[in-house]
Amino acid sequence: MTSPRLRIAVQSKGRLAEGGMDLLKRCGLRFAYGRDKLHQRAENMPVDLMLVRDDDIPNFVASGACDYGIVGENVLREEQAAGGRARELDVALRLGFAGCTLKLAAAQGGDIRSSADLAGKAVATSYPALTAQYLRERGIEAEIVEMRGSVEVAPRLRIADAICDLVSSGATLQANGLAAFETVLESEAVLIRRSTGRDPRTDAVANVLMRRAEGVIASSQTKYIMLNAPKDRLEAIRNLLPGADAPTIARVAGRDDVVAMHAVCRERVFWETLEALEAEGARAILVLPIEKMLA
Template identity: 45%
Template sequence: MSAPEGDRLRIAVQKSGRLSAPSLELLTAVGLGFAPAGDRLFCAGENAPVDLLRVRDDDIPGLVADGGCDLGIVGADVLGEFAAGAGVRPPSLLRELGFGRCRLAIALPQGLNWSGPASLAGLRIATSHPRHLAAWLRANAVAAEIVTLSGAVEIAPRLGRADAVCDLVSSGATLAANALREVATVATSQAVLVGRAGGLDAARAAIAGPLLQRLDAVLGVRGSRLVLCQAAREALPALLPLLPEVSTHTVTAIEGDPERISLQALCRRAPDWPALEALRGAGARDLLVLPVERMLA
């Protein structure tokens, strides 16, 4: 589908890093296809009037805020850092996407004592999130020096550039590898979808609307499973409580055997092996657990 340049939607995503691959997977899940990227920053849409811009994570809020892009997928930590800047109108938060979860945390070298935020008084704290850190220090009435770095924050104490760090933490392995221990959480983060604060014009809104509906159809069932089985009708009251987080279920009579039913249940998470074994023990047979990619109500 082709469209004039002014009638095409442009989405910014991280070119490389922890959000890059999941962002592209999500866009594929909602039906978008793009020309092979390679090292190119701009990728034309192949099956819809939607183009992709692959850039640094830190650049995405600004690109959406100034209209260079219409939508963007970015870390909530990066969005918050941008929004805390003076005199800026940040993009609007449209959706929380549920991947790229991490936290912005204070970490200290193993030999440095911690008895609460006051322990940071007078210390130098290295971070790539100075606005988040400054707000947290103010909230805790702590006077400390903020050392702003664009990368390699975790090695700042070893290099003598800081006494502590405020950095993104996922598993904690990087902190441990640099002899640091996490002591406090400044903020939590995940991937989010953002859009222009003033909204889109009519042409772009007409493209974005169905995409957001598709996105909700994918996000709404992420992690869900469809559980199918057969059982005696009298076993149904015992089976339903054993299904994990059922959002809806359907019971159908089996043709030719009115005393047996087919049960179909949409569960918000996958049943583990003990749950499946309990279902079998309660009379379920021919159990199937299927992934759910999307669901339109």
């Protein structure tokens, strides 16, 4: 009897679609591209993709139409706050891309500076259930005005006193004379699944993919640093390497006062890091990306 294929719901277009497809390809999946815009079939693993709208993904997974889904955590938490099937879902893996923040914001220099100031006020948002839940948990009664787009114009048009909206750089808020004052949710892309009732055969395939995905995510946030270091400055230079385990030390041909140091850095490496290493005497500093990594 043929084993079932793992079905994964992925956003059909947008940032989550690009990030999700890139992650799956870096996990080794090869897809056969056909004329069907809603379905893609992996050639080298028993995996099928369903390409759908992002806000439909929680229902696809909760209903069993798909086994797993890649979705923004903001979408998942909104569906869960609204009740229904989405409450049966859990996060199998945080994917480390498509980060954004759901924030409360109001007019710059105005009287609303915290959620406590929203009592008796109106809040415009595309996330009515999540916003209402956040305020209710803090004992705040406010009117929720649901909007599907251009939420940031609501205070200026006197539709609402404040907003709850996704923020990345904050430039849109600033352009509309708004300032964020409280964070409702820190969001990123997540892999979701039903908490119960899963098929162990498709779960086994999913576990292989998640193991690979963990390696891809770790490698994307990790750099390999190579440098030459004076022997008398080894400890100082080692302490400057961000998130590094014990580095590898090797001889440099023709030099007794200098060694080669190689290290895997699990935190971001900034220009300031390189300049600090150079100030301690490090030379020939190379920072290299890591394509794949299994801990």
